[in-house]
Amino acid sequence: MKRRDFLVASGSVLPALAITRAMANSGHVHTNQGEPTAGRRDPQGYMPVQTPNGWTLPHRMVDGVKEFHLVAEEIEHEFAPGSRAKCWGYNGTSPGPTLEAVEGDKVRIFVTNRLPEHTSIHWHGLILPSGMDGVSGLTQPAIQPGDTFVYEFTLQQHGTHMYHPHADEMVQLAMGMMGMFIIHPRDGEPEHIDRDYAILLHNWAMHPGTSRPDPAVMVEFDLWTMNSKVFPAIDSLVAGSGERVRIRLGNLSMWNHPIHLHGVQFLVTGSDGGRWPREQWRSEVTEIIGVGQMRDIEFVGVPGDWAFHCHMAHHTMNPMGHEIPNTLGVNQDGVEEKIRTLLPRYMAMGEHGMGEHQDHTDSGHMTGPPNTLPMMMGEGQFGNIEMGGMFTVVKVRDGLAAGDFRDPGWYRHPEGEVARRVSADPDYGQPARRGKLAGPNSSDLPVPKRQGHQH
């Protein structure tokens, strides 16, 4: 059956519920979920950080000390509609709430352990007394279930930092325990920032059909997330035209991620070491965020919908098998029909590429394992986006109010500024072509001679 027929057929037989769910999965229903920050400067002078799909932990001032309270606990997390899991996080979410303070602040952080096992928190990248570093066994006793510990130190630096457990790390990181710790410079920024985003990169062994991450996996991960979400559930990064935007990226996954932003050359302005001196800023379009590293990138918003994603192709996909037979170019005519006599749901796919796959999964007639996302998702104003994982959109619009982090919908392109079809004839024009073109009469691969040496 051709894809068209399938779509027609599926429309007539699928219950409405399945279609709605499929449409939700595909990205028709899409609003930003992150708790919007004020969009105006804090009395201490900084522009508050916006955590897409996340939130910032409120603090109390007690005798000149900023007090935070983190709770390590089991949570129910949704990676995108259609994929939920029992995870571990802080204060109800993964990533945990973003901690935000200013260089020179005294902070007191209570940590209550509501997990079934002991934990600790390591303040990744912070300069502090050794006993506050949070390595259980090495610098402190572990925080036992039910116990509350307090960490107290003065912030001696600025920059993008992270926090995560340093106890049973393999399990606790795999389960989603992590958060961002943003320290603004006491003396202000060299460049005035209008929107400051914080994104934590992670990977998850959420095997298809299961509902709890598998901590034993080291390489073959299923989900690649920004702030523990996959496309199309990752918030769009919204900015006004001409606004200066910073995106802070931290990586607590087990792979490096070459993060690529379309439409601008961004400046890499900071790293684990805090804000770099201006003369060290460099212009890039892709920046590798190594495992355990942080990077800040900055750019001025240019109107449009700009893809923002990891450049590892498999990190912008949802789960898929890596040892499946390669169906590209394989004609299954005749055999497919025979197979269907025994396996009526079988459909040969991928002879001409995988592009058709999203249509089948979106329409809902091609069901997958329970609690599992299809590998390609998302629909834009021009069709399927065919992405997943670490992919989202930077949406820059004119006349956006400060503090407006709502999803503005798809970009309205000015007349004549969208690529368009000029011909439906493959022989159109006189393009220069070189090399050997593949076709039905292409010769087979060469077979090496194996006749041994001739003396």
Add this chain to the structure above:
Amino acid sequence: MKYSDCARRIGLALVLVSLAACVSQPPDHGAEQAQAALLARGLDTSLQQDQFAGELSRQQAVQAAVLNHPSVRAEYARLNIAAADVVRASELLNPRLSLSWLDVSGGSNELTLGLAQSLAAVMLRPARQRIAAADYELATLALADNLQELALATESAWYALVAAEQGLQVQARASDTALWADELGSRFAAAGNMAPLQRAELARSAAEARLELLDAERQRDQARARLEQQLALHHEDWSVPTTLPLPATDAPDPEQLVAQALDAHPALQTLAWERRRLLSVGDNARRESWLDEAEVGVEHERSGEERATGPELAFRLPLWHRNAGTRLALAAELELLEAREASLRGQLPRRLRLQLGELSRLREALEVRERLLLPALAAEVEARQDRVNFMLDGVFNLLGSKQSELRAWRDHVATLAEYWQQQVELADTAGRAATPAGEGLLDVSAVAPPESNSQAPEQQEQHHGRHH
């Protein structure tokens, strides 16, 4: 005259005895009695001749065998021989007439006229008749037993053929999965997407699947030949259903079955009749020792003008030979019978319980397959399909899962076939002439639909001759 009266009476008696000998008819209740015995053992053989064409039910197959099998004719002939023996046992030796003429010196002559009848024949006749009657009963029982054996052998062959047909149907589809995988393998290789190693693995699996199919076909052919022999039909236009019956839900109560068998097992009935026959033989032997060659008669003598008539009696004096050897042999044979009966009564419950145990194990295996294994494999196929849909697994995994499922169904058919063969054996042990009816049929059409229903003509052509 006193003597003359006496002789007249004796003559009359002889005539009566002779007449009595003439009225004995051959018994003809044996066939009916065998039929009744079989009916009591669960087999109705009274049905009329049928066409026996097209799809034969188990009952029809048994009926065809009972009516057509050449051995049945021999069984009836044997019964007729026993019937003839009954007649023979009631026949008396013919009376002996003696005549002598003597010329006496002096011109006179003497005529002696004698009529004698063997006394033994008369006196031993009831015992011999009892022996022949017992022989006839035994022949009747043997007829029933042999018909039963024929019926059960036919049932066994019928179950085997149905199982082989159904097994073949499932195996054909199981083999298909490997053949298709191989066909797909060649497409993948043609596209440049499959290395020689995997290509060879798929080709190997396909060849093995072909061999499995050939094996299933061979088994079917053998089973058909076996049933054909039982049916002894004169045409080829017959078949059997391709779905095995499922076991009835309520299993027989072992103790009741044992009690029934000890009460009315055909082998025990036969032993009882053999015993009665032996007792008659013993009775006969006892009389024989006195009466062998004994004769009564009447003699008439005329000498000149003198007439003399008088009775005659002759027998051997049992001085040295009293049939002692025969009686010892009989006693030993009785002892032997008792030993056989004791052994049978001892063995029957054990063998019945063993076979019932075997049956209940097979039922359990069927239940585990039906309730747990087959649903699990169906779920595996569905889950595999879901994974294939989401690009988590490939088509070869899917075909592999389907093959595992179909192989389990094939094993299910084999276990069910074994179950019914065990029922046949149980019937044989318990002295029943038929296996119990099943409840419902094993339906494989959902998991292994027959190929002809679902295939395009072009594909049917490719499969032509593989199965039918």
